[in-house]
Amino acid sequence: MPHTPDTPDAPTLYDVDGELLPRPFKTGRLGHFGLYVRDIPASLAFYQDVLGFRRTDALPGPEGSAPPYGVFLTYNADHHAMVVIDAEVGKARGDAYAQGVTINQMSFQVATLREVVEANAMLTRRAKPVRRVGRDVPGSNWAVYFTDPDRNTVELFYGMEQIGWDRRSKPPEFIEYRSAEPPRLPQPAELDEVRAVQDTGTDIGSGHQWSETREAVFDVGGVLLPRPFKIVNSGPISLFVSDIEASIAFYVDEMGMAVTEETTYAGERVVYLRSGTEHHTITLLPLALRRTVGLDQFSTLAAYGLQVGSYRQLRDAAAFLEAEGCAIVELPRELHLGIDYALHVTDPDGHTVQIYHQMEQVGTLGRPMTAAERRRPAAAWPRTLTPLGPTSPNPTFQGPLG
Known part of the structure; x- marks a missing residue:
């Protein structure tokens, strides 16, 4: 479909970090995903205990009451890959939840902070409703939120707090970096923010640390x-x-x-x-x-x-x-x-x-495999598979498995 410029006089192409694109951002990977759930403990028992997500942070209930109304989960170094939010929050935000919109957010990463700022400006020029723009904490990611035609919340975000070998998230003192306004550019690097918090005497090692509840008994690749x-x-x-x-x-x-x-x-x-x-x-x-x-x-x-x-x-x-x-x-x-x-x-x-375990890759020219080229799955899964070609996609590096 043809691109519609923001205004009759506006350029139809944007310089996105040296690449000319029809919009001022480039949608990247699905970074994280959020769901409204009716029972947070039950959801944690599934996503955390059964599927193996690690808990990194929580949004406490009123005056710190338990259970929290939101929990952040991850499986890699990103602060969160998933968020479970109490369904009552979804109900309080309008009638979308009552219509079956149980997705809290679908969050796609962009490469630069400028893309978040300019995406917000584009949406504003086009009179598209923006739910929020600013910086989220926990997680430290800058983001703009808007909705698709079915009122699912879509997020474009830049940056994400990375959790290292000690599996410890940032301490609560970083909450002061939360923002509900479009950022002024340029912003300080994250390491400079960390040093500024350290200068206040905060113990950087006081953030939440995940502890596994199940015994490690399965040999997974050694x-x-x-x-x-x-x-x-x-x-x-x-x-x-x-x-x-x-x-x-x-x-x-x-x-x-x-x-x-x-x-x-x-x-x-x-x-x-x-x-x-x-x-x-x-x-x-x-x-x-x-x-x-x-x-x-x-x-x-x-x-x-x-x-x-x-x-x-x-x-x-x-x-x-x-x-x-x-x-x-x-x-x-x-x-x-x-x-x-x-x-x-x-x-x-x-x-x-x-x-x-694997998804078909589409090449530079954009052609998917034909029906004849695709593997036809057997009703009873075989013990092993024959590769479809001489090479297969390289997996994203994940660091240690556990």
Whole structure:
């Protein structure tokens, strides 16, 4: 679809760190994802204890009461890859939750702080509603928040606090760096902020530190872990939408994604979009399919993807999750093109979590694999797979598995 300039006199291309683009930012990876949940302890029992996310921070209830109304979770060095927020917060923010919008946020990373500032300016010029712009703490990331046509909150963020070998987050004193205003550029480097807090006498080592509750008994690639798999990436988000054309226009024109592929299932259109080289970042499905495939009849989230480190880990995860009593969901292949072997389970709120080990990569020219080129998954998963080609995508470096 053609790009619509901000005003008749405005340029149609922006210099984004030396690259000319039709918008003043470049949508990157899905950095983190947030859900409204009805029972935070139950959600933590699933995402933290069963799937292996680490807790890094929490938003305490009134006057520090427990349980908190929000908890930050991660699986890598990012301060958070997931946030679970009490559903009462979602209800208090308007009627979107009552309409099934249980996503708190879908957060995509950009490479520079300037992109956040200029994205906010672009949205303002186009009279698009901005929910908030500023800096989030915990996490230390700068962000602008806005909504898609179905009122899902989308975030473009820059930077993220990194948690190192001691698994310790920043101490509470960094809360003073929270901001609800667009940043003035340039901002100080994060290390300078850390030194400024140290100069006040704050113990930098006083932040939250994660402690695992399960015994490490599984050999995962030569390392003992509490589970037979390790989550290494936040995968695609599948959405039930009310108007697929409006959603395509938003994610293509506003967010800069590209349509990778379309298919049909039960007579309904399914559209895959990508922000990078992976086959898809977002899948759009019409609301009519929600009942057809038997997923939760309240939420407009069709699936939240999580990638594990290998096919062996995926097989072992299937046995482990079944032994844990997780509800397994069968979804048709047409709803996860680009991913051959996938396991689907439901969380305590009925959200579907898609666990997979590999996604098809789309080359520079943007052509996905044909049906003939793709591997046809067997009904009974084999013990091993034959590679599709002489090379496969290099995994994102994750540091130690545990």
